[in-house]
Amino acid sequence: MDNQPIMNVSALIVTAIGVFSSLFAFAMNIYILKNFERKKNDMALFRFRFFLDVVLGSTTAVYLASMGISAVYIKESTEFANFVFHIGFFTSNIGVSRSLITLAISIERFVAVYFPILFLQKHPFFPNSVIPIIAIGYGVFEYPVLYSFCNFELNIPYGCVTLSCSLNLCFYQYWTTYKTIVYILTFLSTIVLTCKLLLKIHESQSNNLTRANRLALIDCIVIFLFDFFPILFEKLVTQKNIFTPRNLGSYSTVTKLSGCAVEAFLVYRTVIRKQDFVNEATTSKVSSILVVKKVTS
Numbered sequence: 001m002d003n004q005p006i007m008n009v010s011a012l013i014v015t016a017i018g019v020f021s022s023l024f025a026f027a028m029n030i031y032i033l034k035n036f037e038r039k040k041n042d043m044a045l046f047r048f049r050f051f052l053d054v055v056l057g058s059t060t061a062v063y064l065a066s067m068g069i070s071a072v073y074i075k076e077s078t079e080f081a082n083f084v085f086h087i088g089f090f091t092s093n094i095g096v097s098r099s100l101i102t103l104a105i106s107i108e109r110f111v112a113v114y115f116p117i118l119f120l121q122k123h124p125f126f127p128n129s130v131i132p133i134i135a136i137g138y139g140v141f142e143y144p145v146l147y148s149f150c151n152f153e154l155n156i157p158y159g160c161v162t163l164s165c166s167l168n169l170c171f172y173q174y175w176t177t178y179k180t181i182v183y184i185l186t187f188l189s190t191i192v193l194t195c196k197l198l199l200k201i202h203e204s205q206s207n208n209l210t211r212a213n214r215l216a217l218i219d220c221i222v223i224f225l226f227d228f229f230p231i232l233f234e235k236l237v238t239q240k241n242i243f244t245p246r247n248l249g250s251y252s253t254v255t256k257l258s259g260c261a262v263e264a265f266l267v268y269r270t271v272i273r274k275q276d277f278v279n280e281a282t283t284s285k286v287s288s289i290l291v292v293k294k295v296t297s
Helices: 009-035 041-072 078-114 116-125 130-149 169-204 211-239 251-296
Strands: none
Touching: 009 041, 009 251, 041 078, 041 130, 041 211, 041 251, 078 116, 078 130, 078 169, 078 211, 130 169, 169 211, 211 251
C-alpha cells in the first residue's frame, strides 16, 4: 500500500478554498432569496437557481470537507469513501439541474432581447414552472444511467478522492459529453446576448437594463471565468501530466463553487443592494411628503 498522502498540501488548500466558497455561496443565496422581490415573472428562473445554489453550496461544502478528511485521516475506510462518493454524486445531480436552469435562462434572455414580440406572444405558452421540473428530472435521471445503463459497481480505488476517478468509463463519457454540450450552448448564447446588451447600452448612452438582463450579463462573466476557461486550462495542463487529484484535488468542483460565490456577491451588489437603496429612497420621499402635508395643514 502506498504510504504517501493521497492529497498534498496544494490540493488540501484548494479543497479548503472550495469549502469556504461553498459556505459563502450558501449564505449569500439564502440572503438573496429572503430579500429578492418576487413580483416579476421574468425572474422566476433566477429565483429557482438561487434556491439550487443554496442546496449546491451546502452539499458541496460537505462533499469537499469529507473528501479532505478522507484523504488525510481515513484513507483506508471503504464505508467513508462510499459516503464521499454518494454525497459527491448527489452534488453532481444538483449541478446538472443548475446548469440546465442556467442554459434555460440564457436562451430565454436571448429570445427576449432579439425577438421581443415573439417572446411576449409565446412566453405564456411555456410556463416557467415546467423548466425546473425538467431540470430536476434530468438530474435524477443520472441514477438510472449510472447504475442501469452503465452497470456501475461501487468500488472506490485507493488514492481516488474525486468523483471523476470513481466513475466507470461509460458514465464518465456521458458526463463529460453532457457538460461540454451544455457549457458550449450556454456560453455561446450568453456571448451573443452580451454583445446585444452592450450595443444597447452604447446606443442609449445609459446602463439602464432590466434586472433580468443585468443578471444575464453577470452569468456571462461567471460562465467564462469559472466554467469555460477552467475547462480549457484543464485540457492544457493534463497534456503535460501535471494535473492530478493529488496536485489540485477536485479542481472543477472548487472552480464551479467559487463562481457561484462570486456570482452571489455580484447579484447582491447589482440587484439586492440597489433594490434596498430604491426602497429606502422611496420610503424617505413618502415620509417627506407626509411631513410637508402635515405642516401645511
